[in-house]
Amino acid sequence: MAEPAGADALVFAGVSKVFGAGTTRITALDDLSLAIKAGRVTGMLGPDGAGKTTMMRLAAGLLRPDRGRVHVLGEDITKTARAVQSRIGYMPQRFGLYEDLTVQENLDLYARLQGLAAAARPARYAELLKLTALGPFRARPAGKLSGGMKQKLGLACALLRVPELLLLDEPTVGVDPISRRELWHIIDGLRVAGVSVLVSTAYLDEAERCDEVVLLDHGRVLAQANPAAMEALLQGRCFKVTHPTMPRRALQQTLLAQPEVLEARLDATSVHVLLAPDIPPPEIAGAAWQGVAAQFADVFVDQLHARRPARAPVAPVAAMAPRDHAPVLQVAGLNRYFGDFHAVKDITFEVTRGEVFGLLGANGAGKTTTFRMLCGLLPASSGTLLVAGQNLLKAPAEARRQIGYVAQKFSLYGALSVAQNLAFFAAAYGLRGERRARRLAWAEEEFELGPFQAMNAADLPLGYKQRLALACALLHEPPILFLDEPTSGVDPLTRAEFWQRINQYAANGTTVLVTTHFMDEAEYCDHLLLMSLGASLAAGTPAAIRAQAASADNPDPSMEDAFIALIAAHEQTIRRAA
Amino acid sequence: MNARRLGGLITKETLQILRDPSALGIAFILPLFLLLLFGFGVSLNAEHVPIGVVADHPDPTTDPLVAALRHSRYFEVRPLPGLKMARDLLSRREIDAILWLRNDFTRQTLVNAPASIGLIVNGTDANTANLVEGYVMQSWMIWLAQQNQVASHPLGLPVALQFRIWFNPALRSQDYLVPGLIAVIMTLIGALLTAMVVAREWERGTMEALMAAPVTMAEILAGKLLPYFVLGMGGMALSVALAVFVFAVPLHGSVLILALASALFMLVALGMGLLISSLARNQFVAGQIAIVVTFLPAFILSGFIFDIRSMPMAVQIITRILPARYFVSILQSVFLAGNVWSVILPDMAMLALMAVFFLGVTLARSHKRLD
Amino acid sequence: MWGRLVALIHKEFLALLRDKASRFVLVGPPLVQLLVFSYAATFDLSNIAFVVVNDDPGLAGRQLLARLTGAPVFNQVATLPSTAGIADFIDSGRALMAVHIERDFTQNLLVGRPGPVQIIIDGRNSNTATIALNYANNIVLDFEAEWAAAHGTPPTPATLVMRAWYNPDLLSRWFVVPGIVGLLTFVVTILVSGLSVVRERESGTYDQLLVSPYRPWEILLGKAIPGFVIGAAEAALITAAAVLWFRVPLTGNPLALALGLALFLVSAIGIGLMISALAATQQQGLLGAFLFLVPAIILSGFATPIANMPEAVQYLTLLNPMRYLMVILRGAFLEGDGIRQLANQYWPLAGLGLASMIIAAWLVRRRMY
Numbered sequence A: 001m002a003e004p005a006g007a008d009a010l011v012f013a014g015v016s017k018v019f020g021a022g023t024t025r026i027t028a029l030d031d032l033s034l035a036i037k038a039g040r041v042t043g044m045l046g047p048d049g050a051g052k053t054t055m056m057r058l059a060a061g062l063l064r065p066d067r068g069r070v071h072v073l074g075e076d077i078t079k080t081a082r083a084v085q086s087r088i089g090y091m092p093q094r095f096g097l098y099e100d101l102t103v104q105e106n107l108d109l110y111a112r113l114q115g116l117a118a119a120a121r122p123a124r125y126a127e128l129l130k131l132t133a134l135g136p137f138r139a140r141p142a143g144k145l146s147g148g149m150k151q152k153l154g155l156a157c158a159l160l161r162v163p164e165l166l167l168l169d170e171p172t173v174g175v176d177p178i179s180r181r182e183l184w185h186i187i188d189g190l191r192v193a194g195v196s197v198l199v200s201t202a203y204l205d206e207a208e209r210c211d212e213v214v215l216l217d218h219g220r221v222l223a224q225a226n227p228a229a230m231e232a233l234l235q236g237r238c239f240k241v242t243h244p245t246m247p248r249r250a251l252q253q254t255l256l257a258q259p260e261v262l263e264a265r266l267d268a269t270s271v272h273v274l275l276a277p278d279i280p281p282p283e284i285a286g287a288a289w290q291g292v293a294a295q296f297a298d299v300f301v302d303q304l305h306a307r308r309p310a311r312a313p314v315a316p317v318a319a320m321a322p323r324d325h326a327p328v329l330q331v332a333g334l335n336r337y338f339g340d341f342h343a344v345k346d347i348t349f350e351v352t353r354g355e356v357f358g359l360l361g362a363n364g365a366g367k368t369t370t371f372r373m374l375c376g377l378l379p380a381s382s383g384t385l386l387v388a389g390q391n392l393l394k395a396p397a398e399a400r401r402q403i404g405y406v407a408q409k410f411s412l413y414g415a416l417s418v419a420q421n422l423a424f425f426a427a428a429y430g431l432r433g434e435r436r437a438r439r440l441a442w443a444e445e446e447f448e449l450g451p452f453q454a455m456n457a458a459d460l461p462l463g464y465k466q467r468l469a470l471a472c473a474l475l476h477e478p479p480i481l482f483l484d485e486p487t488s489g490v491d492p493l494t495r496a497e498f499w500q501r502i503n504q505y506a507a508n509g510t511t512v513l514v515t516t517h518f519m520d521e522a523e524y525c526d527h528l529l530l531m532s533l534g535a536s537l538a539a540g541t542p543a544a545i546r547a548q549a550a551s552a553d554n555p556d557p558s559m560e561d562a563f564i565a566l567i568a569a570h571e572q573t574i575r576r577a578a
Numbered sequence B: 001m002n003a004r005r006l007g008g009l010i011t012k013e014t015l016q017i018l019r020d021p022s023a024l025g026i027a028f029i030l031p032l033f034l035l036l037l038f039g040f041g042v043s044l045n046a047e048h049v050p051i052g053v054v055a056d057h058p059d060p061t062t063d064p065l066v067a068a069l070r071h072s073r074y075f076e077v078r079p080l081p082g083l084k085m086a087r088d089l090l091s092r093r094e095i096d097a098i099l100w101l102r103n104d105f106t107r108q109t110l111v112n113a114p115a116s117i118g119l120i121v122n123g124t125d126a127n128t129a130n131l132v133e134g135y136v137m138q139s140w141m142i143w144l145a146q147q148n149q150v151a152s153h154p155l156g157l158p159v160a161l162q163f164r165i166w167f168n169p170a171l172r173s174q175d176y177l178v179p180g181l182i183a184v185i186m187t188l189i190g191a192l193l194t195a196m197v198v199a200r201e202w203e204r205g206t207m208e209a210l211m212a213a214p215v216t217m218a219e220i221l222a223g224k225l226l227p228y229f230v231l232g233m234g235g236m237a238l239s240v241a242l243a244v245f246v247f248a249v250p251l252h253g254s255v256l257i258l259a260l261a262s263a264l265f266m267l268v269a270l271g272m273g274l275l276i277s278s279l280a281r282n283q284f285v286a287g288q289i290a291i292v293v294t295f296l297p298a299f300i301l302s303g304f305i306f307d308i309r310s311m312p313m314a315v316q317i318i319t320r321i322l323p324a325r326y327f328v329s330i331l332q333s334v335f336l337a338g339n340v341w342s343v344i345l346p347d348m349a350m351l352a353l354m355a356v357f358f359l360g361v362t363l364a365r366s367h368k369r370l371d
Numbered sequence C: 001m002w003g004r005l006v007a008l009i010h011k012e013f014l015a016l017l018r019d020k021a022s023r024f025v026l027v028g029p030p031l032v033q034l035l036v037f038s039y040a041a042t043f044d045l046s047n048i049a050f051v052v053v054n055d056d057p058g059l060a061g062r063q064l065l066a067r068l069t070g071a072p073v074f075n076q077v078a079t080l081p082s083t084a085g086i087a088d089f090i091d092s093g094r095a096l097m098a099v100h101i102e103r104d105f106t107q108n109l110l111v112g113r114p115g116p117v118q119i120i121i122d123g124r125n126s127n128t129a130t131i132a133l134n135y136a137n138n139i140v141l142d143f144e145a146e147w148a149a150a151h152g153t154p155p156t157p158a159t160l161v162m163r164a165w166y167n168p169d170l171l172s173r174w175f176v177v178p179g180i181v182g183l184l185t186f187v188v189t190i191l192v193s194g195l196s197v198v199r200e201r202e203s204g205t206y207d208q209l210l211v212s213p214y215r216p217w218e219i220l221l222g223k224a225i226p227g228f229v230i231g232a233a234e235a236a237l238i239t240a241a242a243v244l245w246f247r248v249p250l251t252g253n254p255l256a257l258a259l260g261l262a263l264f265l266v267s268a269i270g271i272g273l274m275i276s277a278l279a280a281t282q283q284q285g286l287l288g289a290f291l292f293l294v295p296a297i298i299l300s301g302f303a304t305p306i307a308n309m310p311e312a313v314q315y316l317t318l319l320n321p322m323r324y325l326m327v328i329l330r331g332a333f334l335e336g337d338g339i340r341q342l343a344n345q346y347w348p349l350a351g352l353g354l355a356s357m358i359i360a361a362w363l364v365r366r367r368m369y
Helices: A052-059 A081-085 A103-113 A118-132 A147-158 A177-192 A227-232 A248-256 A296-305 A367-374 A397-402 A418-428 A433-446 A462-474 A492-507 A519-524 A542-549 A559-577 B003-019 B021-041 B062-071 B083-091 B105-110 B126-150 B173-204 B206-212 B217-246 B255-279 B283-300 B313-319 B323-337 B341-365 C002-018 C020-040 C059-070 C083-091 C105-110 C126-151 C172-203 C205-211 C216-244 C254-278 C282-298 C311-319 C321-333 C343-366
Strands: A008-019 A026-037 A041-045 A067-072 A088-091 A165-169 A196-200 A212-217 A220-225 A238-242 A261-266 A271-275 A288-291 A327-338 A341-352 A356-360 A382-387 A403-406 A480-484 A511-516 A527-532 A535-540 B049-055 B075-080 B097-101 B115-122 B159-166 C048-054 C074-079 C097-101 C115-122 C158-165
Touching: A008 A052, A008 A196, A026 A052, A026 A067, A026 A196, A026 A212, A026 A220, A041 A052, A041 A177, A052 A067, A052 A165, A052 A196, A081 A088, A088 A147, A088 B206, A103 A118, A103 A147, A103 B003, A118 A147, A118 A177, A147 A165, A147 A177, A177 A196, A177 A559, A212 A227, A212 A296, A220 A227, A220 A296, A227 A296, A238 A248, A248 A261, A248 A271, A248 A492, A261 A296, A261 A519, A271 A296, A296 A492, A327 A367, A327 A511, A341 A367, A341 A511, A341 A527, A341 A535, A356 A367, A356 A492, A356 A519, A367 A382, A367 A480, A367 A511, A397 A403, A403 A462, A403 C205, A418 A433, A418 A462, A418 C002, A433 A462, A462 A480, A462 A492, A480 A492, A492 A511, A492 A519, A519 A542, A519 A559, A527 A542, A527 A559, A535 A542, A535 A559, A542 A559, B003 B021, B003 B217, B021 B173, B021 B217, B021 C282, B049 B062, B049 B083, B049 B126, B062 B075, B062 B097, B062 B126, B075 B083, B083 B097, B083 B115, B097 B126, B105 B115, B115 B126, B126 C126, B126 C158, B126 C172, B159 C126, B173 B206, B173 B217, B173 B255, B173 B283, B173 B323, B173 C126, B217 B255, B217 B341, B255 B283, B255 B323, B255 B341, B283 B323, B283 C020, B283 C282, B313 C020, B323 B341, B341 C083, C002 C020, C002 C172, C002 C216, C020 C172, C020 C216, C048 C059, C048 C083, C059 C074, C059 C097, C059 C105, C059 C126, C074 C083, C083 C097, C083 C115, C097 C126, C105 C115, C105 C126, C115 C126, C126 C158, C172 C205, C172 C216, C172 C254, C172 C282, C172 C321, C216 C254, C216 C343, C254 C282, C254 C321, C254 C343, C282 C321, C321 C343
Parallel strands: A041 A196, A041 A212, A088 A165, A165 A196, A356 A511, A356 A527, A403 A480, A480 A511, B049 B075, B049 B097, B115 C158, B159 C115, C048 C074, C048 C097
Antiparallel strands: A008 A026, A008 A067, A212 A220, A238 A271, A238 A288, A261 A271, A327 A341, A327 A382, A527 A535, B097 B115, C097 C115
16 A cells, blocks of 8 residues: 555546536536545445546546546546556446356456456455355356345455555445445455545445545535534434324424424434424424434435425325225235246235335345236236236226336336326326316426426436326326336435325325335335345334344344344245255 | 456457357358358349240241240240230239240241341349340350251351350359358458447446456457457358358369458458447447448448449449458459459458558547546 | 327327437438439449450451440450450459450451351359340341341341330339339338337336236237338338439339338338337347348349249248239339239238238237236
């Protein structure tokens, strides 16, 4: 490690970067300056389009700044890119693996590219395979690894020759909680070894594991500090709110309607509130306020709130629709095979009217397969599937009017404008005359799509794509709403806003089935099904699932802790059975 | 260039080729498919053309003429009773031509007044019509020669015309189509395959990882070029073997020159493929561009089917910038004529120039950056 | 319900016409192919380069040469002192043909003996060689007739008088351009319908359609009708270009042509939808379309007659809708055919169309999951 402790591993000085040409120019970085200290783990957070990936690529010498200078490990990257590249490690968002090459072949390739001497390779391979626990899979093609294993292999490839600076671009997206933890263990080990690490992430809780955090927005640095110090600044503004009678979700809606409340999140047992600075808690009859420590999510909201227009107005909760507990979705003994592969294993659950039901699990857990069978997009291999009393696969087409559907990645007609997309879906569901006009006006207002009407759906910012997809699915006022990973890739603020809407529709009597790989979103659901490798790990209310995982060491586990504990237990049962 | 890094890239590419059935398919199955399709499906030699013969008064003078037609492999003779029926059959496309010997045919020839033989062809397919005319003329000449022998006095055929067709005496169209087709196939392997595999690296995000590694752009390009060069030459060898052993196309020139010219052309095609992929980072777009700018011109403007000499001058000038044109010319010469240096040297020089141009532009355009 | 179907078709058109890449597929390749094929795809020889070795000191040799050089298709590039130089010209391709008039040509003719003339032709392109040979033969025949008339020797016992129906000047373009109408209609229709379902499947919107109240046949119709309209528009445009720009006569019944094209479009769309149903990505769709189009065009009679193909291949072409369209196009353009004369082409096309649509519908339904 050539850099003396305390020196800067990475320096951006007045860097600007603009993409596109002509009328569609996007400013990714806007006169950005910052310095990242050597020997530390620095986290980079920010909403979509904040410029995180552009910064990573500039630091790796893959982009040239339009203005300003980028110094990496003391050298100007634009002048000596290749020399610098032999001293850094870089893992791009999709890990940069050759899917048809085996684990060993991927390692061989990157070892040669990074100039690792042949004699040094066996020892280094052994070390990395041990670190990543990939030893048993050396001969497996990278494409056949799970998301978490790919991530670790990508990391191993970036670490073959111990880098002085390691750049990780969203390494934990879509990866299961266990793999995330393992990745952070590896990063902690690197910190001990003196490697400087810059990691961008969409998970706010990961910020707390960094020595320093950089908050980016619109290509500028909002804040750069130690996360604990940032949280400390919010001392006295964070509260845990409980109410003896009001359900948590209704309490959350009530709180959000208060002008003083910047943020109200559902917590394990209460509502976590962030207030605007220097304001006492508002009076809500019966609500108990208890001051708590700030979380990094509060920092994020607080920092971004100052620069964002006020949050979308949320209609007050209408009188709660009566819950008659009539089952709307019934699934029993559901199985699905793809050839020999048992993708969904004997799943059973029931969803009642007005309920938000979540299917949770990492990528590849079988959520989407289950989801597609429910929508009638995929026949089940065996089992019962009833949506409003019918199997959508066999029921007449009219039965599908019952459901609204938001596909993964917000599938819209990219070449059509926002207005054309809405008009098409209105027609597809047979909306006509006054109702059509009313619903289109509703969609435009509710989702603030007015300014984007003429824009092509493909060109919308991700958050607005999500809104448009939701608008299209809700135009015909379906009693049941299916959402497949509706928050994937969306930044934490947009996610929170999205859940607020969903809870509001549920409160009005819409039944919602949603899949997600964000464990913290479990709190927004009434009931959950936790899935892993096609099987059900646990089912029930979030509180019940957490309680299942509670232990002496961890009496009040988070959903993520619960997930990890349940998987460990599940694996043990499998092992015992074998 | 660092041998260790280049070796790593080449190993990776080779493994990918071996594991990806579509690459091997394009390199080996596609040549097989196209050669069989064109070798058997495309023939410009009309054979067994149905021809209606109307002899108003068949007699010993007309019979040998009809017999000459019958003996020609080009015709399927249908004797017909009258012209009306013949015209009817022609308009219904049941026959392609009518040979009409009027009732005064024999009388006229006996008094040495020229009798006219009427030939009516369906001119819709102008090329076939031309061929039919030529074939009828050949049969007619045979008949005249026979008449000359039996006649007491020489009949008027003053010129002893002797045709000598060089290089392809039987005028087999396959002998010129198959070598030309090899150029089209090499274009597909070189340009289309290469453009698509590079685009695939962009799509899957592996290019980003490669570029962040301490390799040079020249190494990345060479790591693509060399494996696909070998693959292309393999496809070339397969095509040549098929041409010689399945389609019995003679190979008069030297195999070495053929290999050398193919190697040059392969470099040009790979250069075009790499250049396209530096413009389009998506397999779909790269594939479309490759088909439009390399495959179609190689197909139509290279002289593979349509003789460049028949094209309008403006189009002929355009063909001069097409690498396939030079390769087709070399192939047709080396296969059918032999080592014709006056063709091979200038064409090879053009190919070498183009290889340098395309590879040079690609190298100059490729930066180890994403923007 | 019709309103819903109209919305589906409207959406399909918007998706096709608003996207730059799709717009390009509709306009670019057809335009390029129309120009390139019409101007470059020709077998007519207009400029046959030849060299002369004239060893005959007499008049007859000069007269024969004068006829050759006077013919518009021949272009003398050199006069060589001896036959030794011929190889150089032919090998290098500087001349396609060499004419060698031997020493006693005139003398022989004058005494009534055949005068020897040799013509050497470069056979590398067999088709070009055949045509050049025909031209040369015709010129020699003309010379003979003239000589006979002038010298009172017996004329040739018969002359060959050729008449070509439908295309009296035997222009390649009259043959090629109507074929292009079919070719381009085919390519565009296959691409539009072949990529339509798979594009939606790739972008995920296909699922959106499937969970909507649309019935499978409505989705199929919503995909088929835009393909039909675009194919028909393309065919009409190119037909207009053929008649107005390339001056190919449309001698038959335009309705017969339209009927043939309409029937053809149905089968082309059916095949396109089959490709679309089988492909998982647009790339596979494109590859599938390519792998189908190339043989279908080669084995359609577009460039070379089906009659020249091996018998087994000829039977195979009976399954190729392009084959029937080629006959219809050339019948309607050049041969003056009406609906009655083309009936034999309509039935198989209608049958193929029906079969391909049924298979496509079945495949699309099966691949919905």
